[in-house]
Amino acid sequence: MPEHVETFAIARNPDQASSLPYIVSFPLPDGPLVVKAADTWPRVAKVYCHRAESWPDEPEIVCEVPVRSCLRRGVAIDLVLDRARENRSQLIFTTMRSGREAIFWQSPRTTAKARPGARVPTRRASGLKDLEVLVDTRERYPFRFSRQQLTTARRTLPAGDYGVELCGEVVAVVERKSLSDLAASLVDGSLTYALAELATVRRSALVVEDRYAAIFKLTHVGPGFVADLLAAVQVRYPSVPIVFCDNRALAEEWVYRFLGAAFAFAAAEFEAEENK
Secondary structure (H helix, E strand, O other), rough: OOOOOOOOEEEEOOOOOOOOEEEEEEOOOOOOEEEEEEEOOOOOOOOOEEEEEOOOEEEEEHHEEEEEEEEEEEEEEEEEEEOOOOOEEEEEEEOOOOOOOEEEEOOHHHHEEEEOOOOOOOOOOHOOOOOEEEOOOOOOOOOOOOOOOEEEEOOOOOOOOOEEEEEEEEEEEEEEEHHHHHHHHHHHHHHHHHHHOOOOOOOOEEEEOHHHHHHHHHHOOOOOHHHHHHHHHHOOOOOOOEEOOOHHHHHHHHHHHHHHHHHHHHHHHHHHOOOO
């Protein structure tokens, strides 16, 4: 194996009878993943891969490149290399109808070619047939989600006003605020405590039922004062995005989409861990 886990390496497959001529090492934080691959990079089309038993004892190195990031996210591994070109790619794990694992290596170029003009789903969030959104018992005027295809249940959440649960664990939450609530909590400092709570959940966000431009029309405060406070808390809690929507209806829709995507991602991540 390469001496440094921060190095992405490709070698020739010593098994000349194999239809996959290359061995590729993806340096994950918990140990490298080694696969056999049909090519050295997904340039024109996705590259088919298959798990390799081990890295060759005496590899014939084709290339070694420093890695900026190599992380597993659900059913995918995101790879970012420290070079100017051909530096971003994903390794996607899927299951064939036969039940056999299939691995495809793709880049932004091959993904765009495979899905020209792909659109975001306009109905069910992340294609989910069943989605239950938890509404915190302390939420006084909750979203009704009358236009969204989901069910709701009242529950005391560890953080936020809305959430989704997987295997008994809350995997994503969203805090809702009106513009006036946001401004007041920024000025009195209470928003930092709310964001600290949200940050304890891996996937969390704060949604505001107004436009960002409306901050500069607030009365009784300086034009840039609230904006400065907002920027400061966003820097302090970078893992919790603060999203501005034009109105309550769009904020409701955004919460639905965010929680649906978070649930689908968490479910895929859970399945990938189970299949290890």
